[in-house]
Amino acid sequence: xxQETGRELRRLTGCLLMGSTQEQQMSTVLESIAEHGLDxxxxxxxxxxxxxxxxxxxxxxxxxxxxxxxxxxxxxxxQTAARRAEQLGAVIHRYTTVREIVPLANGVEIRTDAGSDxxxxxxxxxxxxxxxxxxxxxxxxxxxxxxSAWFVSTTGVWFGEERPAxxxxxxxxxxxxxxxxxxxxxxxxxxxxxxxxxxxxxxxxTVQPEELEVYRDLIGRYLPDxxxxxxxxxxxxxxYTKSSRPLVGPLPGTGNENVILLAGFSGYGFKLxxxxxxxxxxxxxxxxxxxxxxxxxxADRTAA
Numbered sequence: 001x002x003q004e005t006g007r008e009l010r011r012l013t014g015c016l017l018m019g020s021t022q023e024q025q026m027s028t029v030l031e032s033i034a035e036h037g038l039d040x041x042x043x044x045x046x047x048x049x050x051x052x053x054x055x056x057x058x059x060x061x062x063x064x065x066x067x068x069x070x071x072x073x074x075x076x077x078x079q080t081a082a083r084r085a086e087q088l089g090a091v092i093h094r095y096t097t098v099r100e101i102v103p104l105a106n107g108v109e110i111r112t113d114a115g116s117d118x119x120x121x122x123x124x125x126x127x128x129x130x131x132x133x134x135x136x137x138x139x140x141x142x143x144x145x146x147x148s149a150w151f152v153s154t155t156g157v158w159f160g161e162e163r164p165a166x167x168x169x170x171x172x173x174x175x176x177x178x179x180x181x182x183x184x185x186x187x188x189x190x191x192x193x194x195x196x197x198x199x200x201x202x203x204x205x206t207v208q209p210e211e212l213e214v215y216r217d218l219i220g221r222y223l224p225d226x227x228x229x230x231x232x233x234x235x236x237x238x239x240y241t242k243s244s245r246p247l248v249g250p251l252p253g254t255g256n257e258n259v260i261l262l263a264g265f266s267g268y269g270f271k272l273x274x275x276x277x278x279x280x281x282x283x284x285x286x287x288x289x290x291x292x293x294x295x296x297x298x299a300d301r302t303a304a
């Protein structure tokens with residue numbers, strides 16, 4: 001889509017992965033690199049200090065630079081995709097709440113505040129509203145309230161020639177990236193550090209001062225160049241499965257495959273949305289996908 005529209009939706013900046021080699025996520029990364037021959041660079045402590053002085057490491061940390069990583073501009077990407085879909089003939093019902101998905105013998109009925117429509121097949125991507133829209137779903141999806149925060153660099157060291165994103169796997173799992181405007185650095189936290197959201201229609205978007213303590217601790221321990229008081233905060237929701245594997249495939253209990261569900265992406269959905277979109281289209285049109293989706297499929301799945 002970036003090539004079709006001429007808009008920069010994705011920028012490859014690289015991504016630093018940091019953490020103890022004794023921690024499972026870091027060891028999995030190193031194993032994957034070896035198995036698939038991924039383009040990477042392992043940085044020793046001295047080289048890391050010279051090249052990326054904005055980070056502070058701990059004894060036992062390994063650092064890997066994934067050269068093929070980067071960031072996506074989410075708002076621009078969504079608007080660009082919607083506009084392109086309309087150009088290709090799609091009809092978008094904006095500001096229309098979906099109330100019910102009703103599988104039928106020869107299709108599916110979508111009931112909204114504006115009325116009902118029938119289709120041969122529906123791809124349902126309810127996000128944090130999955131439990132409300134599909135209360136009979138046999139798997140539990142925890143909807144959590146996430147906070148992203150933006151901090152100012154005190155020296156500008158984050159905005160040199162190299163501006164990789166980063167992921168720290170331990171002891172406090174977090175991620176971040178320098179903003180494209182060269183002003184701030186975005187930080188986010190892992191699932192375990194977020195509260196349950198409760199009713200997704202009444203999300204509490206007020207951030208209390210005590211909720212920022214974890215960021216101050218991270219900055220003081222690992223990111224000393226950042227000013228500890230944020231200049232911007234954003235509150236949103238994500239749906240998590242127990243295994244962190246998404247639910248992709250026919251909606252169970254319907255007796256047919258007219259409803260294709262994609263939900264519970266555990267924070268990993270948007271960056272992989274082109275692949276998941278292809279999979280969803282294959283399932284809707286052909287009833288199967290050539291992609292290896294057994295590990296995320298709803299078919300014969302017993303646990304989330």
